[in-house]
Amino acid sequence: MTICHFFLQGRCRFGEKCWNEHPRGGGRSGPAAPPSQGTGRGGWGAHNQRYTNVVQPSNFSKPTTWGGSRDDRKAFFGPSIDSGSGNKSSGFSQNRFSALSSEQNIGNSYRDEEEKLLEGIIKDMEVWESSGQWMFSCYSPMKEKPNISGFPDFSPEELHLEYYNCRANNNIQNYINSVQQLVNQWRNRLLELKTLNTSTKAALVSELKNVVSQPLPAFGFGGQQTSTFGSPGFPLSSSSDRSASSSSFKSNTELVSASSGSTTAFGSSSIVPDPSALGVTSSSRSAPSIGFGSQPASSAASFSFKKPETAGGFGTSGFSGFGSSSAVNLSSTTSLPAFGAVNAAVAAPASESGSSLFGQSVSAFGYNVAPAPPAATSIVTSDKLFTPKTDLSPEELKQFEAKKFTLGKIPLKPPPIELLNV
Amino acid sequence: MGILVICRAKMSLFGSTSGFGAGGTSMFGNTATDNHNPMKDIEVTSPPDDSIGCLAFSPLALPGNFLIAGSWANDVRCWEVQDNGQTIPKAQQMHTGPVLDVCWSDDGSKVFTASCDKTAKMWDLNSNQAIQIAQHEAPVKTVHWIKAPNYSCVMTGSWDKTLKFWDTRSPTPMMTLQLPERCYCADVVHPMAVVATAERGLIVYQLENQPSEFRRIDSPLKHQHRCVAIFKDKVNKPTGFALGSIEGRVAIHYINPPNPAKDNFTFKCHRSNGTNTSAPQDIYAVNGIAFHPAHGTLATVGSDGRFSFWDKDARTKLKTSEQLDQPISACCFNHNGNIFAYASSYDWSKGHEFYNPQKKNYIFLRNAAEELKPRNKK
Numbered sequence: 001m002t003i004c005h006f007f008l009q010g011r012c013r014f015g016e017k018c019w020n021e022h023p024r025g026g027g028r029s030g031p032a033a034p035p036s037q038g039t040g041r042g043g044w045g046a047h048n049q050r051y052t053n054v055v056q057p058s059n060f061s062k063p064t065t066w067g068g069s070r071d072d073r074k075a076f077f078g079p080s081i082d083s084g085s086g087n088k089s090s091g092f093s094q095n096r097f098s099a100l101s102s103e104q105n106i107g108n109s110y111r112d113e114e115e116k117l118l119e120g121i122i123k124d125m126e127v128w129e130s131s132g133q134w135m136f137s138c139y140s141p142m143k144e145k146p147n148i149s150g151f152p153d154f155s156p157e158e159l160h161l162e163y164y165n166c167r168a169n170n171n172i173q174n175y176i177n178s179v180q181q182l183v184n185q186w187r188n189r190l191l192e193l194k195t196l197n198t199s200t201k202a203a204l205v206s207e208l209k210n211v212v213s214q215p216l217p218a219f220g221f222g223g224q225q226t227s228t229f230g231s232p233g234f235p236l237s238s239s240s241d242r243s244a245s246s247s248s249f250k251s252n253t254e255l256v257s258a259s260s261g262s263t264t265a266f267g268s269s270s271i272v273p274d275p276s277a278l279g280v281t282s283s284s285r286s287a288p289s290i291g292f293g294s295q296p297a298s299s300a301a302s303f304s305f306k307k308p309e310t311a312g313g314f315g316t317s318g319f320s321g322f323g324s325s326s327a328v329n330l331s332s333t334t335s336l337p338a339f340g341a342v343n344a345a346v347a348a349p350a351s352e353s354g355s356s357l358f359g360q361s362v363s364a365f366g367y368n369v370a371p372a373p374p375a376a377t378s379i380v381t382s383d384k385l386f387t388p389k390t391d392l393s394p395e396e397l398k399q400f401e402a403k404k405f406t407l408g409k410i411p412l413k414p415p416p417i418e419l420l421n422v
Numbered sequence: 423m424g425i426l427v428i429c430r431a432k433m434s435l436f437g438s439t440s441g442f443g444a445g446g447t448s449m450f451g452n453t454a455t456d457n458h459n460p461m462k463d464i465e466v467t468s469p470p471d472d473s474i475g476c477l478a479f480s481p482l483a484l485p486g487n488f489l490i491a492g493s494w495a496n497d498v499r500c501w502e503v504q505d506n507g508q509t510i511p512k513a514q515q516m517h518t519g520p521v522l523d524v525c526w527s528d529d530g531s532k533v534f535t536a537s538c539d540k541t542a543k544m545w546d547l548n549s550n551q552a553i554q555i556a557q558h559e560a561p562v563k564t565v566h567w568i569k570a571p572n573y574s575c576v577m578t579g580s581w582d583k584t585l586k587f588w589d590t591r592s593p594t595p596m597m598t599l600q601l602p603e604r605c606y607c608a609d610v611v612h613p614m615a616v617v618a619t620a621e622r623g624l625i626v627y628q629l630e631n632q633p634s635e636f637r638r639i640d641s642p643l644k645h646q647h648r649c650v651a652i653f654k655d656k657v658n659k660p661t662g663f664a665l666g667s668i669e670g671r672v673a674i675h676y677i678n679p680p681n682p683a684k685d686n687f688t689f690k691c692h693r694s695n696g697t698n699t700s701a702p703q704d705i706y707a708v709n710g711i712a713f714h715p716a717h718g719t720l721a722t723v724g725s726d727g728r729f730s731f732w733d734k735d736a737r738t739k740l741k742t743s744e745q746l747d748q749p750i751s752a753c754c755f756n757h758n759g760n761i762f763a764y765a766s767s768y769d770w771s772k773g774h775e776f777y778n779p780q781k782k783n784y785i786f787l788r789n790a791a792e793e794l795k796p797r798n799k800k
Contacts, residue, residue, distance in 0.1 A: 127705070140622060157561075
């Protein structure tokens with residue numbers, strides 16, 4: 001049965017007698033966005049900035065792509081679509097961010113939401129696969145959800161640069177191999193998500209749910225801990241943005257917690273006991289000219305610091321002219337947390353060696369793939385993910401066993417499973 | 423048509439050692455069907471020899487129009503654009519790595535350039551000297567000039583996950599702010615700055631008195647951030663930004679809208695098969711967004727080799743161009759919005775297999791005075 005798109009817009013005049021399907025919970029309160037077509041081939045739509053809505057499958061009039069069982073479920077909250085046309089760019093249709101009646105969803109069972117989210121993810125994966133869009137991109141099923149693990153972000157410029165560096169070193173094959181590896185990893189992860197078996201599903205659901213409870217010292221950039229954040233002037237002003245703001249970093253925390261025990265072996269430098277070591281904004285001590293004008297320290301208070309204890313490293317203004325900033329050297333790479341360290345260590349020599357970027361990223365990627373080694377055995381081909389101890393050089397082993405990685409000595413291989421505390 | 427036709431054979435990308443190799447476009451070297459300038463726009467003379475990553479027009483303070491382009495050939499070039507459309511190459515500077523971003527000082531006397539060689543330079547056009555003014559631990563992706571009532575500085579965003587502010591006279595930054603991830607794009611319209619990072623990070627800064635983080639925003643997009651541009655309200659104050667991703671989508675986001683649910687929205691763009699429903703769409707990255715300085719309408723350019731003009735208030739598309747035979751990698755408006763410049767060069771969106779060093783890169787100039795007039799609101 002086709003979905004009645006008038007019903008979804010809240011204006012079906014046949015009501016119960018309608019021959020088309022009225023999905024339960026469909027947009028009774030009307031469309032969220034005015035269907036302004038204009039000359040529109042642009043597919044405009046509104047999205048709720050803080051929606052609790054479930055993700056809408058972008059196109060539910062393509063029944064062939066869904067199993068039969070999915071069609072039966074009255075789960076399609078999608079905004080209306082000219083039935084049968086599945087026109088992806090008409091009006092405000094396919095936009096999965098459309099703020100469809102939020103009142104409806106409150107009544108829905110939580111499980112339903114989860115289901116829809118997973119369906120949305122499957123749909124997104126299918127589109128991603130068939131659309132030819134950039135592969136090395138992070139992905140999140142919905143706003144306020146963390147990035148799903150297994151999709152590291154690389155911009156075209158980074159690959160482009162990598163290629164040039166490899167070319168300069170006559171090492172193009174290295175680049176090709178690394179990219180191929182990334183592609184394979186992407187494809188595997190995508191397939192996993194597309195064909196959600198029970199264990200992947202469980203891992204995914206826990207990942208998506210696990211937006212609040214983060215291991216405390218986990219990650220320098222991680223969500224909630226503004227103390228380790230030590231970020232400058234982060235006002236935490238509006239409450240809505242508080243959750244919003246931290247959520248975009250859940251992704252990073254996700255990455256780390258997703259790689260479970262690996263944080264201890266791997267990311268120990270992320271557990272920076274001394275917030276000032278993050279070296280956030282303390283600029284140099286040798287106070288050069290003060291471009292920002294003479295600011296007495298008291299004025300810095302106007303930047304609404306909420307976590308004064310963090311300001312240890314930060315000083316009151318983290319600002320060069322004052323010298324009150326901590327003794328930590330800002331941009332020095334030694335203060336970057338684990339993942340940052342990985343990239344920084346990699347990025348620094350990138351222009352020289354050229355291949356290290358991918359060497360690192362590949363192993364880092366390997367972490368993301370296995371959220372919890374015990375639970376996700378179906379995902380992992382374990383021999384790639386963990387190096388047996390015997391394969392490690394003594395120096396590498398020492399690095400893994402150490403509390404912190406020393407920059408420049410971070411092993412390129414994944415850690416041995418024995419050292420991980422899961 | 424060359425490169426984009428081949429893109430349809432998706433399975434051959436990225437890993438197959440297919441016969442296409444690096445010469446994707448050369449297969450269609452036939453000039454009779456040459457599609458390098460389907461819009462018949464003005465071609466800038468002596469374009470760079472490699473992909474153009476960034477474009478910037480001179481500000482109002484400088485009489486005339488001067489265009490700066492940074493390319494992957496490590497050079498920064500400057501042309502004078504005359505009113506009759508003639509372009510005259512003026513000068514060039516070099517970095518030791520590809521140039522990722524360029525910008526002008528507000529008085530039009532200096533050009534700042536950011537490069538993969540981890541530095542940013544200040545180019546004094548009068549003396550034609552360039553000096554290094556910034557240093558990072560990783561390629562510098564963005565550079566912007568900040569002109570506040572009580573200070574001026576250069577802001578650089580880098581893949582080393584920091585945002586640094588430089589007084590051009592000092593080798594040490596005035597301020598360093600940590601970013602959650604690598605900086606991918608940024609924009610500055612005083613007193614607001616927006617930085618979008620990897621892993622969907624999005625931060626707004628306020629620049630009054632001194633730069634400080636204002637708010638971290640939950641990304642309205644599901645995929646990698648690619649470009650961002652701040653827009654202003656009717657009284658010329660920055661009020662929000664447009665964010666583009668690799669997934670053919672742009673989000674319009676207001677900082678403090680009266681009704682976020684209604685005011686913020688996303689729209690799809692740079693996709694193929696607009697009305698054809700059965701075939702899966704090809705989705706291209708949005709490589710650049712630029713707002714018309716007078717009309718407030720915006721232009722987007724994409725990997726599909728098209729540019730589009732949009733009216734975000736009327737939520738309509740104003741125009742889409744014909745398809746060029748290469749992606750459009752950068753765009754910008756001149757200070758009064760009469761000229762729209764866009765660069766046609768490979769953006770690496772399909773990997774190294776589609777990189778053809780022999781393929782010429784272009785910068786086109788289009789008269790933008792009429793086409794970007796806002797649509798009257800219904």
